[in-house]
Each structure stands twice: as C-alpha cells, then as structure tokens.
Amino acid sequence: MTSYALHDIPDVENVTISPDARHVRIIDQTQLPMRRVFLDISQREDMYEAIHSLRVRGAPAIGIFAAYSMAVLATGIDGLPYGEFRDRLGQMGTYLDSSRPTAVNLGWAIRRIMAVVDAFPMKKVPEIVSLVCQEAIAIQEEDIGMCRKISSYGLSLVKDGDGILTHCNAGPLATSRYGTALGPLFLGKEKGMTFHVYADETRPLLQGARLTSYELHQAGIDVTLICDNMASLVMKQGRIQACFVGCDRIAANGDVANKIGTSGVAILARHYGIPVYVLGPWSTVDLACRTGDDIEIELRDGDEIKKKFFAEPTAPEGVACYNPAFDVTDHSLISAIVTDRGICRPPFTESLMALS
Numbered sequence: 001m002t003s004y005a006l007h008d009i010p011d012v013e014n015v016t017i018s019p020d021a022r023h024v025r026i027i028d029q030t031q032l033p034m035r036r037v038f039l040d041i042s043q044r045e046d047m048y049e050a051i052h053s054l055r056v057r058g059a060p061a062i063g064i065f066a067a068y069s070m071a072v073l074a075t076g077i078d079g080l081p082y083g084e085f086r087d088r089l090g091q092m093g094t095y096l097d098s099s100r101p102t103a104v105n106l107g108w109a110i111r112r113i114m115a116v117v118d119a120f121p122m123k124k125v126p127e128i129v130s131l132v133c134q135e136a137i138a139i140q141e142e143d144i145g146m147c148r149k150i151s152s153y154g155l156s157l158v159k160d161g162d163g164i165l166t167h168c169n170a171g172p173l174a175t176s177r178y179g180t181a182l183g184p185l186f187l188g189k190e191k192g193m194t195f196h197v198y199a200d201e202t203r204p205l206l207q208g209a210r211l212t213s214y215e216l217h218q219a220g221i222d223v224t225l226i227c228d229n230m231a232s233l234v235m236k237q238g239r240i241q242a243c244f245v246g247c248d249r250i251a252a253n254g255d256v257a258n259k260i261g262t263s264g265v266a267i268l269a270r271h272y273g274i275p276v277y278v279l280g281p282w283s284t285v286d287l288a289c290r291t292g293d294d295i296e297i298e299l300r301d302g303d304e305i306k307k308k309f310f311a312e313p314t315a316p317e318g319v320a321c322y323n324p325a326f327d328v329t330d331h332s333l334i335s336a337i338v339t340d341r342g343i344c345r346p347p348f349t350e351s352l353m354a355l356s
Contacts, residue, residue, distance in 0.1 A: 002078055002126040006133055010140050012176050015061055017068040021075040021133050024068040028055045029173060033214040042072055044092050051099040051106070054205065058174020059248045059284055060143050063105030066096055067136035070113040071129075078129045085125050086117055101296045102257055102326050103248040104286045109139060143176040146281040146340035151183030154244065154279050154338045158184065160193045162241040165231060165269075167200045168259035169211035170246025170279065180279040180338075181246040182215065189221055197223040198234050202259060204305045204323065228261055235272040243269050245329075247280040247337075254331030254348025255292030260324055266333035275335035282339045287356055292328035300325050 006019050014027045023042040030053065031037040039055065041047055047069040050056050056065045073092050077085055093110040100106060116135045120128050158164065170181035178186050185195055197216055202208035209225055216223040226234060234240055243265055249257040256262070256278050266276045289295060302321025306314045315321075337344040337352070344351035 002075075002129065006137065009137060010144060010176060012140070012144070012172075014173050015056060015064045015068065015140070015176070017071060017133070017136065021071055021129075024065060024072055026050060026056045026065065027173065029057055029211060030055050032173075032210050041069070042076075044069070044073055044095060047073075047096055048099045051096070057207070058170060059103040059105040059246070060147075060175040060180070060281055061173070062100070062103055063109035063283065064136075064140045064143060064176065066106050066109040067113055067139045069096060070110060071133045071136040074113075074117075074129045074132045078126050080125060082121055082125055082128075085128075086121075089117060090114060100298055102298045103284075105248075105281075105283050108283050112139065140176055143281065147175050147178040147180060147183050148187075149340040150180050150279050150281065150338055151178045151187040153343050154181075154184035154277065155187050155191075155193075157275070157277055157336065157338070157343075158188075158195070158242050160188075161195070163196045163198065163234075163239045165198045165200065165234070165240045165243045165265065165274075166212055167208060167243070167245050167262050167265050168202045169207040169215070170244075171212060171215040173211055173215060174246065179215075180281065181244040182212065183279065184244065185216065185221055186219060189219060195221065196239070197221060198231075198239060199223055199225050200228045200231060200261065200265070201225060202261060203228055204308060206309060207259065228264075231265055232268050235268055235274055240269075240272075240274055243274060243276045245276065245278055247278050247284050248326060249289065249295055250278070250280065250285045250337060250352070251289045251291050251295065252287045252349060252352060253291050254334060254337060254344070254346070254352065255295075256329045256331070256334060256337070257292065257295045257297070257326045258329065260327050263327045263329040263333070266329045270333050276329075276333060277336050277338055278329075278334055279338040282341050282355070285339065285352060285356075287352065292330065295328060297327070298325040299323060
C-alpha cells in the first residue's frame with residue numbers, strides 16, 4: 001500500500017484526516033461537555049457506528065466525515081485492480097450511507113468521492129486514491145468558506161443586542177468553522193456585537209445543552225439554557241427577536257428537515273410574530289426532493305427518551321416510546337433560508353431554483 005503524505009489539511013479539531021490517510025480523527029460529541037475525547041477511526045464498522053451513535057453529528061460535519069472515511073477506506077485497498085477497487089469502495093460507501101437516512105450531506109459526500117473514482121478509470125489506483133484524498137480535503141475547505149458566507153448573510157438579518165433562540169446545535173462542532181445557525185453569533189462577536197442567546201436544551205439527546213451552550217459559553221457569548229417547553233414563555237416575554245436553526249435537508253419547496261422540535265419552535269414563533277431563519281450550506285438543498293413529505297425521517301431507539309442521561313429510567317420498562325430524530329418545518333413558517341449562495345425568501349420554489 002502507498003503512504004500518502006497529505007498537505008494543506010484544514011486547521012480544525014472536530015473532524016480531520018491523518019497526514020498518511022490511515023484514520024479519521026473526530027471529537028466524540030457524545031462525551032461533551034464533561035470530557036473532550038478524540039477518536040482515531042480506521043475501520044468501516046467504526047465509521048458507521050460513529051455516525052449512527054452521533055459521535056460525529058451535524059449535517060455538514062457528517063458529510064466531511066464521510067468524505068474522509070471514504071479516503072481512508074480507499075487508502076486501505078489501493079493495491080487492488082481498478083475494477084475491484086471501484087466495486088469494493090462503492091460497497092463500503094453504500095454501507096456508510098445507510099447509517100443515517102435524513103441528512104442529505106452524507107450521501108452527497110460519498111457520491112462526490114465516487115465521482116472522482118469514476119472519472120479516472122485509466123489512472124493507476126494509487127493515483128486515484130491521492131485524488132480522492134485531495135477531494136475530501138477540498139470538501140472540508142469548501143465547508144469553511146461556506147460557513148463564513150452563511151455567517152455573513154445571517155448576521156445581516158439581526159442587529160446588535162438582539163435576543164436569539166436556537167434549537168439543537170449548528171456551530172463549529174457540526175461543521176468546520178463558525179457553524180451555520182450559530183455562525184452569525186460567532187462572527188458578530190468578532191465584530192464587537194452582543195447578542196443574548198436562549199438555547200433550547202433539545203430533548204432527548206440534549207444537543208442544545210451539551211453542545212450549543214458549551215460552544216457559546218466557551219466563546220464568551222451571552223447564553224442562557226432553557227428547557228424546550230420554555231420557548232413559548234421567553235417569546236411571549238419579548239426576549240426573542242429571531243430564531244436561528246440549522247437544517248439537514250431542504251426540499252425544493254422550502255420545507256426543512258431539522259432536529260425534532262424545530263417545527264414546534266417555528267409554530268410558536270409565527271404566533272408571536274418572530275422571524276425564523278434556517279441556515280445551511282447549499283449542499284443541504286435537495287431540489288430532487290419535491291416537498292418535506294418526501295423526506296425519510298430517522299427513528300431512533302426509544303431508550304434515548306427514558307434512559308439516556310438519567311441515573312434511573314424516567315418511565316416504566318414496558319412503556320413504548322416514539323423517537324423520531326427529525327421533523328419537517330413547513331415552508332410557510334420560514335422567513336428566510338440562508339445559504340452560502342445567498343438569502344432565499346418566499347416563494348422558496350422560485351428563490352431556491354434561482355440560486356441553483
């Protein structure tokens with residue numbers, strides 16, 4: 001096997017690849033905020049588990065991780081003839097893609113890597129692997145640039161001193177740098193602006209509590225953690241001027257799949273006249289998906305509701321649990337969709353198509 005000395009790997013912590021392309025390194029997000037643990041992952045089963053168990057999470061970060069995983073897997077089989085190499089890598093990509101069904105970036109990144117493989121059938125396999133590694137790095141570099149653009153566009157929608165409600169986590173941990181839904185807050189901080197953020201805890205996996213409040217607090221941004229069912233009250237009290245949420249898939253009509261509870265936030269915000277802004281990279285836009293009804297919603301283990309993060313179960317053993325990981329926010333409840341290509345406003349069928 002060839003040894004790959006990669007250069008110009010982005011200077012980030014949450015997802016990166018080793019210089020020899022033998023493993024992907026991630027921050028294990030399931031350990032935060034109490035422990036900052038790094039994992040080096042080289043086997044496809046561990047890659048699948050890292051995505052499925054949310055050790056790496058956030059649609060852009062999942063895409064980056066998938067691209068780096070494909071690069072590592074390709075490095076491990078670079079001694080095969082082209083045809084066998086292509087088939088084996090394709091099978092492993094299909095396997096990884098099955099780990100979580102809702103976020104579009106996972107399959108998008110895998111298809112992008114396979115497109116590199118398919119484009120150079122006459123090259124030697126080690127040369128193709130080198131191109132795959134560089135493509136994976138390019139995906140992360142592009143994400144950094146996209147997050148900066150999204151942050152800048154998003155910052156134009158709020159003013160100094162505003163109160164912002166967040167749901168789930170769409171900061172640097174979920175992307176590469178700045179983040180999407182949290183990006184304007186970090187960029188605003190750099191520019192000397194102040195915001196007061198109310199972070200929904202985001203049951204049942206507490207991404208808002210464990211990750212969003214952690215990132216904002218570390219950055220010195222004023223943040224107050226609230227339970228999910230407190231959002232209505234802080235809106236009624238006039239503490240919220242805008243809601244910033246991320247996205248895992250955006251349908252052609254502007255319906256948005258995001259962490260469970262997002263649609264409830266949007267319904268409340270509509271009642272109180274508060275704008276809801278969805279922020280995400282263009283790679284989360286799926287114009288082949290006509291409406292939110294066509295988005296497959298991931299169902300997770302019900303024990304996450306009644307056992308995870310608790311010393312003892314919070315419900316009897318025999319009680320059934322319904323645990324969808326995402327919901328779909330209807331486009332009619334969304335004030336704008338902020339992408340790295342620009343800000344889309346209703347009607348989204350037209351504004352999204354105009355940026356495509």
